[in-house]
Amino acid sequence: MNARAELPVSAPGTKADTGYIGKSIPRANAKRLLQGRGAYTDDLRFPRLAHVVFFRSPHAHARIVSLDLSKARQSPGVIATFDGHAIAEYCTPWVAVLSHLKGLKSPAQYAVAIERACWQGEAVAAIIAETRAQAEDALQLIEVEWEELPVLTDMELALDPATPVIHPDLGDNLCFHRDFTTEGVDDAFARADLVVEDTFHFGRHTGVTLEGRTIVADYNPAQHSLTVYQGTQAPHMMQDIMSRHLNIPEANVRVVTKDVGGSFGIKVHVYPDEMATAAISVMLRRPVKFIADRLESFLTDIHAREHRVRTRLAATKEGKILAFEIDDLTGIGPYSVYPRTSGIEGNQVVNLTGGPYAHKEYRARLDVVFTNKNVTCQYRGVGHPIAVAVTEGIVDLAAQKLGMDPAEFRRINLIPDDAYPYTFPSGLKFELLSHHQCLDKLLALMDYTALRAEQTRLRGKGIYRGIGLAAMIEVTNPSPAFYGVGGARISAQDGATIRLEPSGMVTVLVSVTEQGQGNDAVFAQIAATVLGITMEKVKVVTGDTEVTPYGGGTWASRGAGIGGEAVLQSAKALKSNILDIAAAILNVDKGTLDITGNEVYDKLTGATKMPLSEVGRVGYFRPDTLPMDFQSELTVTRHYTPRGYGFTFTNGIQASLVEVDPDTGFVKLLKHWVVEDCGTILNPMLVDEQMRGGIVQGIGGALFEECLYSADGQMLNGSMADYLVPMAGEMPDMVIAHVESPTKTSELGAKGAGEAGTAGAPAAVMNAINDALLPLNARVSSQPFTPEKILRALGKV
Amino acid sequence: MKAPAFDYARPASLAEVFDLLDRHGDEAKLLAGGQTLMATLNMRLSQPGILIDITTLNEPALTGIRSDGATLSIGALVKHREIERSAPVAEQVPLLAQAVPHVAHIAIRNAGTFGGSVAFADPAAEYPACLVALDATIVLVSRAGERKVPARDFFKALYETDLQPGELVARGEFVAQKPGYRSVFMELARRHGDYAIVGVAANGKVAGGVLSDISLAYLGVGGIPVLARQAMAVLEGQAYSTELVGAAQRALANDLDPAADLYSSGATKMHLARVLTGRALAALAEGA
Amino acid sequence: MSGKRQTAITVNGVTENHAVEPRMHLIDYLREECGLTGAHAGCEHGVCGACTVRVDGEIVRGCLTLAVATDGRRVDTIEGLSDTGEIADLQKAFHEHNALQCGFCTPGMLMAAQDLVREMPNAGRDEIREYISGNYCRCTGYQAIVDAIETVLKARKEKSGASPALKVVK
């Protein structure tokens, strides 16, 4: 291999030519979306398309005594009606467990419930009609007799022996339990000068992707093949699952994912109604479409959070943190969600609490319990928003009790920047983090000192501003340790195929998917940079299991880091092959050649030798002119698996400035700052926008969003009018800055950035509110922080 | 969810509207801006047999903003956005002008109508509280002719008004703002454009710091907009002071008995109503 | 009774003739009858703004507008505004600021943005935020959208000299 032919893509500390990498280049694929000419799944057109709707349980827990679909079957336009038994003949049930979450248990779940419904919204029958409206007309004609069963909505009661067990076969309502402790934790609390404690509550919320879950399943009986058009983050995972549960050979299942209207973790799970849609396509031998409309989304898209975390912190009077202790309880609904399970979020809380700090002792207890609400599972941030809020909330409280400035207190306790690699008490290994650089940069960026002075000045005038900090770590680029080792068929590796087209253009096919993050764009930037070609010569294709290499898709902030490295390696290999051909054509030493500006040139003289179109022409159409023993290879595939560390951790710190109106309990968000270290920055604009979007989602959880349930398990605010998502009017401007500590686990050096905003924002906002409330002797720790909760804390209501 | 099947008519005159109402009775539903009705139909909350689209009626009784200097009338079919843009409204009914920007969002204000809002009578809607505060008159029309009802008598209970079968809201009539009078509209909504947790529509005379003829109407505190008669009585003829405000706030206990909504308890609403009262009175007293 | 009605609606300058059920809202009409899939339905309850289109020049919620009620009227969608070049500058600014991620809200957002630019040429950031407060975007956090619109407001103002308000509100 000729080293000189390889471009140094990441050269830390130098200002070497990095091509397009590190530049804020607008996304090419955004143009069609700007003209309304995207191809979301519902935009696709199919002959003989049928529409399925589901009859959903109005009860949170009830046995189906009888289900009469006969009248619905007669309704105009209706093609078929099915109950759970009929669907189960074509789609086997699943059990969502992972062997590395020891003891995690969950019952078998059917695509359509067969005996009883365990949450309000669980599908119990399917109606298929010529139009969606007709199918809905028929829904009203279904006759069901229900026997209502005891409903468990309060997770605090789940493990009470007096509480009925939702799934009697499982013995109790405990899905998963974990204890973790270091040896010296009791001692640390015993010898601490200060022990602070608080209990933090996190409301249940959900993703509210603007495009609802959408699937068109198209079964071809002649080939026993199924093509699924689905807005999913993980096409290959869905291919595997459809194949196994519908008993269709894997290679006969094709999952095509075109444009996706937001995902955030919502679209990475197996949904019963989507599985049923695929089964129905097989049953009816025609394309069938299902869209979760907005009312269904609230009842069936996975929910997340709903944790109660009792938290303690031990510190010395000098301000050294000695230990953290948490007790986390989370209610996940009646099933662990397939195939990732619903134990991961709590597990993450256990893994990550205390994350940025250099304490040595830690104890955690986790109980994941079943309830009769909608299921919860991984949604943007997964556990991080909880772990960060718990950590940063208790850290602020400790600083306050010690009379120390919160920034100073953090400085004392953050893991030193020269301590890496570092093993954290929970066992996590950190490769390289930059907490102190980030803290310093943040304080300068926001002019912390001036803000504190202003805060004091305004307090004199009865204006209550608060400044909240939140340091954090984030799991990105997960290795197989996340799911694979537990037995889940979820790929931790990804692949990229790159093909030189005869015209000199390049097609890049990647197994990572795109839902607006800009993965396609950074793949193009990487490919163009490595290959020495201009951006408009690159076309990226993702989201088709029949076309791209095999891979995990997009989740856990892995797309750019893992997919990007696969593209990098693939592009390097293709470049080498291109230069082989050019060298053969020119009859020169390959080492003298390189590519820039779409042309092969002589590195010694700088002279242009030939355009890539010439390489393509000869390689494809005149290989006869090449030496007898030479075979051109203008398509190359490379894969990448993160190794060495279970996760590539990133770190960052956020700050929020708020003003609390103590009369109304309203919180005004004035500004938000972030300094984030996601390693090599591939496209600063896209990273910043990931941060901003993530922050606003985090703010949603902190201030607005909560899935409210009545005691009998009815969701009370399951519409967009009632479930409050952040809108433009109330959101702050956000200032984003970076520290770059590339990971050495890949040549690209990129870590993930998709979830950091969501992970840290709630903690920053919470701390800012509490900072504002401090002179009023009030404190809140139950998200979302509604005006009412703040007024209560102030003793005004 | 898609709307249930219904028929649709777009009558050309009020007479045709009455015919359709007679013919279809309970099965018929008037369609104005559709900004409430269509949303509820898209949830299949009701199943009307026919929608009677009144938006293109060219009847003077229901259209346009008119003023003779003493009275300003707003036709039922006038859109929120037209009220927002109206110079006569800003001048003669400043309370309403202050309230309109709080009604939903621009695209909704482009379609939603004055009459629709009055007829639907959402307890958290802005117009009904303004109408009550200003002691405006609601003109109803049926085949039998017009009937005038004081706004203070029109709103009966949650989503229930004095509208009789076969009747439409034709327009609202407001006495043009008199010299020395001021108006303040304030509300607290979690997000811009949302229905408010609570709001207050305040109007009255301020002369030399003395308040008189003050009216305070609250939205979001019960089934209907509530006129705070006890608090108003406390204020009558008094000089503005913090003590006076306190007394009015305390008196609200006899005027309001707010029920909880999804996010706020009755007690929170009561508290917020008092806070807004203080702010509204301060704004009134300090003047524009 | 609730049978189909013949409609003639001018969509992006072209008269479309379709028989539709009275219950069909304008977004389903555009998508299913006209094959124009640019306008999206995000909620069908008037809340999210993804369905924002123009009827007779004013932006409305397509999901709360019946297709039969727009019979004889003019409807403009993102596809039309793109083809005429009316919003080319907004599209460019959105692109350059990455004021879209998944893009599902974008057609509606651009309709609202164009309305704002026409109605309030002097809008500041807070007014921009207020104007688009009826359009939900889950991806961007809004700031890039505000930046993009602000850029276009400035550019259009410079282009037209002073500040010739088409229609000034307030």
Ligand SMILES: Cc1cc2nc3c(=O)[nH]c(=O)nc-3n(C[C@H](O)[C@H](O)[C@H](O)COP(=O)(O)OP(=O)(O)OC[C@H]3O[C@@H](n4cnc5c(N)ncnc54)[C@H](O)[C@@H]3O)c2cc1C
């Ligand atoms: C997202 C969203 C937010 C909103 N926020 C607010 C808000 O903050 N404040 C607010 O006040 N409103 C709000 N609205 C409602 C909006 O103002 C509506 O426009 C209004 O309530 C109804 O007017 P409409 O013309 O759309 O009536 P429609 O929806 O057409 O009709 C509503 C009801 O009134 C009846 N009706 C209509 N006109 C007449 C008439 N002339 N005579 C008799 N009956 C009639 C109809 O039969 C129907 O029952 C919101 C709506 C949405 C979708």
Ligand code: FES
């Ligand atoms: S789809 Fe019309 S506002 Fe959401």
Ligand code: FES
């Ligand atoms: S870009 Fe995804 S909703 Fe706005």
